[in-house]
Amino acid sequence: MRKITIAVVGPADSVQLISEVAKEYSEKIDIMALTYKVAEEVPTILAAHNGLPDGWLFSGKVPYSHAIAANIIKQPMLSIPHAGSSLYRVLLEIANQEKLDVNRISFDMVSEKDIAETLSDLEVPLDPIRTFDCEGIVSAADMTEYHYQLWKSGKTKLAVTSFYSTYYALKDRGIPVFRIRPLRSNVRTALDMAYQMVEAVKFKSSQISIQQIVIDDYAGVIRDASSTYEVKRLEAKLYPLLIQYTEMVQGSIDIHGPGHYTIYSTRGAVEEVTQGFTVVPIQEQLTQLLSVPVSGGIGFGPTAHAAEKNAYKALGFARHTGKGHWMVVLDEGTVLGPLSSDTYLKYSLRPDASLSQCLAKQLQISVTTMNRLLASLDKLDTETIGADELATPLSITPRSARRLLGILVEHGLAEVSHEEALYKGRPRKIYRLLVDKIVQKHGSL
Known part of the structure; x- marks a missing residue:
């Protein structure tokens, strides 16, 4: 059985009680006793011991509220309830x-x-x-x-x-x-929950991460290059950057093929380096040093096979959204990305998401597109939008976006707001998405 360390924070008498009960769990839990005289000391205590324990247990709602407000701790946190x-x-x-x-x-x-x-x-x-x-x-x-x-x-x-x-x-x-002080029975329940939470986080963090990174349109790069030496110079610029990134995620790198690289690591390391799967830490260097875009797909899973499968899915989504994009597919089927992008979205691939599936069927679109649309609603600064603007976050063509907007109008979920005159061609339609109706219809299915 794996042994973990739990930091217990609270007044001296409460911490003493929790520490006494924790002796029953000595085979799997070590206690770090941290006491205060006034709850305002909690942020200082957290800062002084941040990163040392595997999880945090607070004696009650008061110190827990201070911990939440401090926003310092990344490890699991739990408080002992004072009700019941x-x-x-x-x-x-x-x-x-x-x-x-x-x-x-x-x-x-x-x-x-x-x-x-x-x-x-x-x-x-x-x-x-x-x-x-x-x-x-x-x-x-x-x-x-x-x-x-x-x-x-x-x-x-x-x-x-x-x-x-x-x-x-x-x-x-x-x-x-x-x-009001915690009871021994409440302490036991909290210690059991804390252990389970820490184990769940450790399991997630130790998941296998596989990243597939490619030079976009490598065949076109070769075709347009003045010589093979030019291609080799390009790869020679990219490889040190990928070595730097591999070191960041404490992984290993293989050259998968011409213009294609594979990085092996763990979920915990990748999540930390990418700031919670939101940024590509070497994006700026890639843009400055390379004359061609580089795309990446990051996948996770309990096995190498599952992680690799998700990595290729992520790479496919990245290429579908455009060149030079990086996407993530988590083990449960959640898609994140593009990283380091204003059009960053989070949506599910699961076809068994019944509400999205029913609405997607009614609108005659894919569940993935439906989930992207729902995720995009939170990102829109305005409810009026044209096909070109909607196409970008949904990773579809403007033509497909116009078709989708037409379907939404047919179902009473959007309406034509006005027409916008262009320098050439016919005026384009601007639509008003009836966000409340879309969300309401999604929730009522």
Whole structure:
């Protein structure tokens, strides 16, 4: 069994509890205990330990919200929920120690729904429910003031908080306060989930990556060259760039044939170097140093055969979109690209995407074109468009784009906005895509 390291972030007492429970998982999990006094320290903790653990476990919603806002961590992150059994425990503590009416309690970082459901299960009515819950960051000082003002006005007699520093600040003011902390059962569930998440990410990262990179229209390059030496000089300029890129992705490179190269690597390395499959890191050098375009297809899969198959699919899509483009096909059939392009799209190849398949059948177009159209809607700055502009993101000819726009008009999903006069020839039609209707029709099938 593979052993992983999980960083646990939270107040000292919560981290201690999680670390104690984690001893039950000592064969597969090592704990990195990271504590804070105030949650505002979380970004500093993350920055100091970024890249060291395989995953991160936060003691609750408060430190987790700070981690999300910091946007530093790339590893899997998980927080321990404070609803359900944790809420039951604190209410039981209150009942045993304070004998207090639950209608005189203020809560924070617990939703009104969770409180209502918990008390409904206990057959205890609560009206009104006083809770301060939000998805973003809120300071402990603001939360302390929230509870204090309710107590001071006589609306509450007791506070229940998820904030470590709020708990002690209210105690110092003499206000009865209880703190929601994780239960051992919740910790066990979270540790199991954290392990599974890390394993899933590691599996993805270790997937085989195969890239097929070609000089576009190599036969034409040879035909137009003044001599074979000119072609060799071109290849001599390209190869060092590909060596540089291969080193970046920690892979190996083979010359597949004249003007054709294959690079072997792993998904994790390629994803990092291409910034999440969005850019070609050597695109600028390729453009500056070479007089001909170079296209690339990047494929992933659990086996070399699957990765190679996807790489050739990606190369086919790249060539279909034009010269000098790079595309990606993921193992689950998602297409990304062109990389380093304003027309970058993400869509699925899966023919079993039932909604897209039904709409594509009605419009008499391919599922792939349908998925490209849906993906393109988010990229359009305007709802009015001509056939030439629509053809580019869909990787089809202007003639095919005009046919598609005509079909959309027939089905009430587009309309002719106006005609645009040209210097020569007939005026071209400009269409208004009825985006809301297209999306609505797609979702209602």
